[in-house]
Amino acid sequence: LRPGGWVVWVVMPPVCPWEWAQALRGRWGVAGRRLRGRTVAHVEGAHFATYYYTPAAVARALGPAFRPVRRQSLALFSPPAFLDGFPRRFPRLYRWLAGLDERLGVWPILNAGGDFFILTAQFQRP
Numbered sequence: 001l002r003p004g005g006w007v008v009w010v011v012m013p014p015v016c017p018w019e020w021a022q023a024l025r026g027r028w029g030v031a032g033r034r035l036r037g038r039t040v041a042h043v044e045g046a047h048f049a050t051y052y053y054t055p056a057a058v059a060r061a062l063g064p065a066f067r068p069v070r071r072q073s074l075a076l077f078s079p080p081a082f083l084d085g086f087p088r089r090f091p092r093l094y095r096w097l098a099g100l101d102e103r104l105g106v107w108p109i110l111n112a113g114g115d116f117f118i119l120t121a122q123f124q125r126p
Contacts, residue, residue, distance in 0.1 A: 001123040007066065008120045010074070014052040015113040018080050030082075055112045058119055066121040073105040076114030 001007065014034045022030040033039045034052045041050040053061075059068055078097035079086040087094040104110055111117060 005123045070120040071111040073114035074116040080115035
């Protein structure tokens with residue numbers, strides 16, 4: 001990147017309350033998979049390793065040449081994609097929860113969790 005350039009990463013953190021809630025349904029594998037730091041994902045017949053990173057780990061990986069500018073959680077209040085029936089069954093509730101994601105997902109305590117977080121950083125001169 002040139003100095004002043006931007007990087008926007010969508011990262012899966014090790015904390016997803018919606019996955020923890022799956023323990024209430026007896027789905028212990030889903031509830032605990034992020035706690036191991038790595039799992040094997042299965043998407044459309046492909047199997048691949050999936051890793052979970054904290055915002056601090058991502059910032060360390062980017063290094064001092066990048067200045068973090070913004071972080072926002074995704075699917076912290078609204079259900080993640082694996083609960084795809086929720087928006088169809090409860091459209092008004094889903095829209096309200098998605099609105100909470102938009103408004104509160106940038107707050108410092110909340111912007112590191114959810115199904116994903118978006119980290120925006122700007123490249124400075126090394």
